[in-house]
Amino acid sequence: MKFLCVQCDEAMKLQATETPQSGTLSAVFQCPICSSQIAMLTNPSETQMVQSLGVKIGPAADNTPGKCPFSDVVAQMEATPSEGIAWTPEALARLENIPDFVRPMAKQGVEHFAQTNGHGVVDESVLEQARGKFGM
Amino acid sequence: MKSYFDIQGDGGSNVVAQVEAQLEAIQSALAGVRFRVAVGSGKGGVGKSTVTMALAQALRAGGATVAILDADFNGPCQAHLAGLTAAPWVPGARGLSVPRRPDGIGVVSMGSLVPADRPVSLETVSQGDEHVWRSTKEFAFLGQLMGSLDWGSLDYLLFDLPPGAERSVQFADFLPADTLFALVTVPSDVARGVVARSVAALEAAGADMVGYVENMAGYYCQDCDEIKPLFPAATTPIPLPLLGRIPFDPALAELCDRGWPEAESQDRPSAQAIEAVAQNLVLALEGRRS
Numbered sequence: 001m002k003f004l005c006v007q008c009d010e011a012m013k014l015q016a017t018e019t020p021q022s023g024t025l026s027a028v029f030q031c032p033i034c035s036s037q038i039a040m041l042t043n044p045s046e047t048q049m050v051q052s053l054g055v056k057i058g059p060a061a062d063n064t065p066g067k068c069p070f071s072d073v074v075a076q077m078e079a080t081p082s083e084g085i086a087w088t089p090e091a092l093a094r095l096e097n098i099p100d101f102v103r104p105m106a107k108q109g110v111e112h113f114a115q116t117n118g119h120g121v122v123d124e125s126v127l128e129q130a131r132g133k134f135g136m
Numbered sequence: 137m138k139s140y141f142d143i144q145g146d147g148g149s150n151v152v153a154q155v156e157a158q159l160e161a162i163q164s165a166l167a168g169v170r171f172r173v174a175v176g177s178g179k180g181g182v183g184k185s186t187v188t189m190a191l192a193q194a195l196r197a198g199g200a201t202v203a204i205l206d207a208d209f210n211g212p213c214q215a216h217l218a219g220l221t222a223a224p225w226v227p228g229a230r231g232l233s234v235p236r237r238p239d240g241i242g243v244v245s246m247g248s249l250v251p252a253d254r255p256v257s258l259e260t261v262s263q264g265d266e267h268v269w270r271s272t273k274e275f276a277f278l279g280q281l282m283g284s285l286d287w288g289s290l291d292y293l294l295f296d297l298p299p300g301a302e303r304s305v306q307f308a309d310f311l312p313a314d315t316l317f318a319l320v321t322v323p324s325d326v327a328r329g330v331v332a333r334s335v336a337a338l339e340a341a342g343a344d345m346v347g348y349v350e351n352m353a354g355y356y357c358q359d360c361d362e363i364k365p366l367f368p369a370a371t372t373p374i375p376l377p378l379l380g381r382i383p384f385d386p387a388l389a390e391l392c393d394r395g396w397p398e399a400e401s402q403d404r405p406s407a408q409a410i411e412a413v414a415q416n417l418v419l420a421l422e423g424r425r426s
Contacts, residue, residue: 011147044261044263054273055155057149101281110227113226135236
């Protein structure tokens with residue numbers, strides 16, 4: 001979807017996005033020539049359709065973490081909570097190297113493995129232990 | 137006044153570029169895979185998952201490197217079949233590591249993460265219209281998952297598809313273009329009719345199909361030591377090469393339930409049939425490359 005300033009015949013640029021309430025989305029576009037602004041307001045269904053593509057919306061779309069589509073599943077997995085499990089920076093770096101859609105599920109699974117095997121901290125040796133146990 | 141294609145980009149989010157980056161990540165992650173085979177059907181309950189795992193076992197026994205991606209998010213059973221229901225997805229040096237069975241077959245399945253008695257529910261900001269967006273979101277997740285995994289070098293990556301003729305077509309659109317399809321049926325006219333419809337739909341979508349497997353082609357009676365019919369003779373044609381017929385075997389079903397801890401005895405007709413199907417599949421695949 002693109003927005004055109006009819007008066008200037010110029011493509012408008014995305015300035016800001018907000019998700020004010022109940023799954024709605026507000027996106028402000030501005031004409032780079034005359035500075036006129038418009039706001040695109042989506043209802044929850046429209047917001048959901050865009051989110052379902054697994055893309056980020058916003059002028060700084062490359063930096064904003066997305067949300068795991070299976071966060072409900074992750075919440076269910078947390079029926080056996082793994083509270084208090086810390087990650088070392090090195091282990092965390094490995095985790096952050098995978099897309100954010102998938103990251104929460106990996107994090108929860110590893111924390112469950114760590115807890116089950118008596119580890120209070122996830123470090124690279126715990127990751128290697130998990131990898132070794134499942135032939136990775 | 138300018139029209140849509142006169143304007144470069146979308147003014148900020150660059151959604152198209154993000155989607156293209158996802159596709160590039162998938163291509164990159166799968167670069168070391170020689171053959172991608174999607175095992176589908178159109179018809180549910182014909183044994184797609186069992187045939188997929190059985191083929192993986194036969195291919196592995198022949199010395200090939202094999203992995204399975206369980207693309208059925210809503211009825212994932214490859215983790216159970218593989219005995220990997222407790223395998224976490226662990227970040228390695230180059231993305232997520234693929235959990236492997238002791239025999240070396242890699243298996244990625246939502247069934248490793250979600251207990252069988254819980255639904256696979258998806259995050260949403262919009263209640264009551266899941267039919268509108270769920271499929272899109274599943275494919276987006278599948279894409280990110282495929283691109284996240286460190287598949288390494290593989291001879292075969294098998295996709296265990298969900299049932300539904302329309303789903304098979306969606307996967308034909310979604311998976312990399314050189315993915316080959318193998319379909320599974322049972323020898324009833326009802327199932328063969330659904331699979332024939334899937335063949336037509338996949339053909340229209342431009343998918344390359346290598347053949348079909350007739351599963352539950354009779355059952356092996358151990359007492360009689362012979363294969364007896366399970367279904368009346370079916371006549372509905374399936375316009376694909378037949379890769380082979382696999383009889384139903386209670387011993388095979390038991391192996392599935394136990395996570396297939398050991399190879400099936402090669403003395404059993406089902407094991408011999410699976411071996412023959414695998415050989416025919418390999419011949420068909422190699423034929424595509426030559």
